[in-house]
Amino acid sequence: MGGQVPSKLTEKFDPHRLVMRGTQAYQPRCIALEGSVGVTTRCSIHPQRPSICREVLPSWExxxxxxxxxxxxxxxxLSPLAPEDWIRFKDANASAA
Ligand code: SF4
Known part of the structure:
Protein backbone atom coordinates (compact mmCIF):
# COMPACT_ATOMS: atom_id res chain seq x y z
CA MET A 1 0.00 0.00 0.00
CA GLY A 2 1.11 3.59 -0.17
CA GLY A 3 0.61 6.57 -2.40
CA GLN A 4 -1.84 8.21 -0.01
CA VAL A 5 0.68 10.53 1.58
CA PRO A 6 -0.30 14.20 1.18
CA SER A 7 2.04 15.48 -1.55
CA LYS A 8 2.78 18.69 0.34
CA LEU A 9 4.57 16.57 2.98
CA THR A 10 6.95 15.00 0.46
CA GLU A 11 9.98 16.11 -1.49
CA LYS A 12 11.91 14.70 -4.40
CA PHE A 13 14.58 12.11 -3.60
CA ASP A 14 15.52 11.25 -7.17
CA PRO A 15 13.75 11.40 -10.54
CA HIS A 16 11.50 8.48 -9.59
CA ARG A 17 11.07 8.60 -5.83
CA LEU A 18 9.75 10.88 -3.13
CA VAL A 19 10.60 10.99 0.56
CA MET A 20 8.94 12.61 3.53
CA ARG A 21 10.06 16.19 4.04
CA GLY A 22 12.68 16.43 6.75
CA THR A 23 14.04 12.92 6.37
CA GLN A 24 17.01 13.97 4.25
CA ALA A 25 18.26 16.53 6.76
CA TYR A 26 21.56 16.18 8.62
CA GLN A 27 19.49 15.47 11.72
CA PRO A 28 16.44 13.88 10.11
CA ARG A 29 12.98 14.48 11.46
CA CYS A 30 9.95 13.60 9.41
CA ILE A 31 7.55 16.52 8.97
CA ALA A 32 4.67 14.26 9.96
CA LEU A 33 6.14 13.40 13.35
CA GLU A 34 4.47 15.26 16.19
CA GLY A 35 5.74 15.50 19.77
CA SER A 36 9.08 15.01 21.47
CA VAL A 37 11.15 11.89 20.85
CA GLY A 38 11.60 10.00 24.09
CA VAL A 39 8.55 11.63 25.65
CA THR A 40 5.47 11.29 23.47
CA THR A 41 5.31 11.16 19.69
CA ARG A 42 2.79 10.25 17.06
CA CYS A 43 2.62 10.06 13.31
CA SER A 44 0.15 12.74 12.24
CA ILE A 45 -0.68 10.82 9.05
CA HIS A 46 -0.64 7.30 10.46
CA PRO A 47 -3.49 5.95 8.28
CA GLN A 48 -1.84 7.55 5.22
CA ARG A 49 1.80 6.84 6.09
CA PRO A 50 4.10 5.62 3.30
CA SER A 51 4.62 1.95 2.58
CA ILE A 52 8.18 2.09 3.92
CA CYS A 53 6.82 3.20 7.30
CA ARG A 54 4.27 0.40 7.27
CA GLU A 55 7.12 -2.09 7.00
CA VAL A 56 8.77 -1.00 10.26
CA LEU A 57 6.92 -2.64 13.10
CA PRO A 58 7.41 -1.95 16.79
CA SER A 59 9.57 -4.62 18.40
CA TRP A 60 7.62 -7.22 20.33
CA GLU A 61 4.17 -5.78 19.59
CA LEU A 78 16.21 5.13 23.73
CA SER A 79 16.47 1.51 24.75
CA PRO A 80 14.96 -1.10 22.43
CA LEU A 81 11.41 -2.16 23.26
CA ALA A 82 11.03 -5.35 25.29
CA PRO A 83 8.08 -7.73 25.67
CA GLU A 84 7.44 -6.23 29.14
CA ASP A 85 6.81 -2.82 27.56
CA TRP A 86 3.74 -4.19 25.77
CA ILE A 87 2.42 -5.78 28.95
CA ARG A 88 2.73 -2.40 30.71
CA PHE A 89 1.14 -0.62 27.74
CA LYS A 90 -1.83 -2.99 27.63
CA ASP A 91 -2.27 -2.78 31.40
CA ALA A 92 -2.20 1.04 31.26
CA ASN A 93 -4.79 1.09 28.47
CA ALA A 94 -7.02 -1.34 30.36
CA SER A 95 -6.86 0.87 33.45
CA ALA A 96 -7.72 3.96 31.39
CA ALA A 97 -10.77 2.31 29.81
S1 SF4 B 1 5.59 6.80 10.46
FE1 SF4 B 1 4.77 8.88 10.08
S2 SF4 B 1 6.09 10.23 11.30
FE2 SF4 B 1 7.19 8.28 11.11
S3 SF4 B 1 8.51 8.53 9.32
FE3 SF4 B 1 6.59 7.59 8.61
S4 SF4 B 1 5.30 9.30 7.97
FE4 SF4 B 1 6.93 10.15 9.22
Missing amino acids: SGEPYPQCDKARIAHG
Whole structure:
Protein backbone atom coordinates (compact mmCIF):
# COMPACT_ATOMS: atom_id res chain seq x y z
CA MET A 1 0.00 0.00 0.00
CA GLY A 2 1.11 3.59 -0.17
CA GLY A 3 0.61 6.57 -2.40
CA GLN A 4 -1.84 8.21 -0.01
CA VAL A 5 0.68 10.53 1.58
CA PRO A 6 -0.30 14.20 1.18
CA SER A 7 2.04 15.48 -1.55
CA LYS A 8 2.78 18.69 0.34
CA LEU A 9 4.57 16.57 2.98
CA THR A 10 6.95 15.00 0.46
CA GLU A 11 9.98 16.11 -1.49
CA LYS A 12 11.91 14.70 -4.40
CA PHE A 13 14.58 12.11 -3.60
CA ASP A 14 15.52 11.25 -7.17
CA PRO A 15 13.75 11.40 -10.54
CA HIS A 16 11.50 8.48 -9.59
CA ARG A 17 11.07 8.60 -5.83
CA LEU A 18 9.75 10.88 -3.13
CA VAL A 19 10.60 10.99 0.56
CA MET A 20 8.94 12.61 3.53
CA ARG A 21 10.06 16.19 4.04
CA GLY A 22 12.68 16.43 6.75
CA THR A 23 14.04 12.92 6.37
CA GLN A 24 17.01 13.97 4.25
CA ALA A 25 18.26 16.53 6.76
CA TYR A 26 21.56 16.18 8.62
CA GLN A 27 19.49 15.47 11.72
CA PRO A 28 16.44 13.88 10.11
CA ARG A 29 12.98 14.48 11.46
CA CYS A 30 9.95 13.60 9.41
CA ILE A 31 7.55 16.52 8.97
CA ALA A 32 4.67 14.26 9.96
CA LEU A 33 6.14 13.40 13.35
CA GLU A 34 4.47 15.26 16.19
CA GLY A 35 5.74 15.50 19.77
CA SER A 36 9.08 15.01 21.47
CA VAL A 37 11.15 11.89 20.85
CA GLY A 38 11.60 10.00 24.09
CA VAL A 39 8.55 11.63 25.65
CA THR A 40 5.47 11.29 23.47
CA THR A 41 5.31 11.16 19.69
CA ARG A 42 2.79 10.25 17.06
CA CYS A 43 2.62 10.06 13.31
CA SER A 44 0.15 12.74 12.24
CA ILE A 45 -0.68 10.82 9.05
CA HIS A 46 -0.64 7.30 10.46
CA PRO A 47 -3.49 5.95 8.28
CA GLN A 48 -1.84 7.55 5.22
CA ARG A 49 1.80 6.84 6.09
CA PRO A 50 4.10 5.62 3.30
CA SER A 51 4.62 1.95 2.58
CA ILE A 52 8.18 2.09 3.92
CA CYS A 53 6.82 3.20 7.30
CA ARG A 54 4.27 0.40 7.27
CA GLU A 55 7.12 -2.09 7.00
CA VAL A 56 8.77 -1.00 10.26
CA LEU A 57 6.92 -2.64 13.10
CA PRO A 58 7.41 -1.95 16.79
CA SER A 59 9.57 -4.62 18.40
CA TRP A 60 7.62 -7.22 20.33
CA GLU A 61 4.17 -5.78 19.59
CA SER A 62 3.35 -9.01 17.79
CA GLY A 63 5.75 -11.21 19.74
CA GLU A 64 9.02 -10.76 17.91
CA PRO A 65 11.83 -8.19 17.72
CA TYR A 66 12.30 -5.89 14.73
CA PRO A 67 15.94 -4.79 14.32
CA GLN A 68 14.98 -1.65 12.39
CA CYS A 69 12.80 -0.48 15.28
CA ASP A 70 15.57 -1.23 17.76
CA LYS A 71 18.13 0.62 15.62
CA ALA A 72 15.92 3.71 15.34
CA ARG A 73 15.28 3.83 19.07
CA ILE A 74 18.97 3.43 19.89
CA ALA A 75 19.82 6.24 17.43
CA HIS A 76 17.57 8.53 19.49
CA GLY A 77 19.06 7.46 22.82
CA LEU A 78 16.21 5.13 23.73
CA SER A 79 16.47 1.51 24.75
CA PRO A 80 14.96 -1.10 22.43
CA LEU A 81 11.41 -2.16 23.26
CA ALA A 82 11.03 -5.35 25.29
CA PRO A 83 8.08 -7.73 25.67
CA GLU A 84 7.44 -6.23 29.14
CA ASP A 85 6.81 -2.82 27.56
CA TRP A 86 3.74 -4.19 25.77
CA ILE A 87 2.42 -5.78 28.95
CA ARG A 88 2.73 -2.40 30.71
CA PHE A 89 1.14 -0.62 27.74
CA LYS A 90 -1.83 -2.99 27.63
CA ASP A 91 -2.27 -2.78 31.40
CA ALA A 92 -2.20 1.04 31.26
CA ASN A 93 -4.79 1.09 28.47
CA ALA A 94 -7.02 -1.34 30.36
CA SER A 95 -6.86 0.87 33.45
CA ALA A 96 -7.72 3.96 31.39
CA ALA A 97 -10.77 2.31 29.81
S1 SF4 B 1 5.59 6.80 10.46
FE1 SF4 B 1 4.77 8.88 10.08
S2 SF4 B 1 6.09 10.23 11.30
FE2 SF4 B 1 7.19 8.28 11.11
S3 SF4 B 1 8.51 8.53 9.32
FE3 SF4 B 1 6.59 7.59 8.61
S4 SF4 B 1 5.30 9.30 7.97
FE4 SF4 B 1 6.93 10.15 9.22
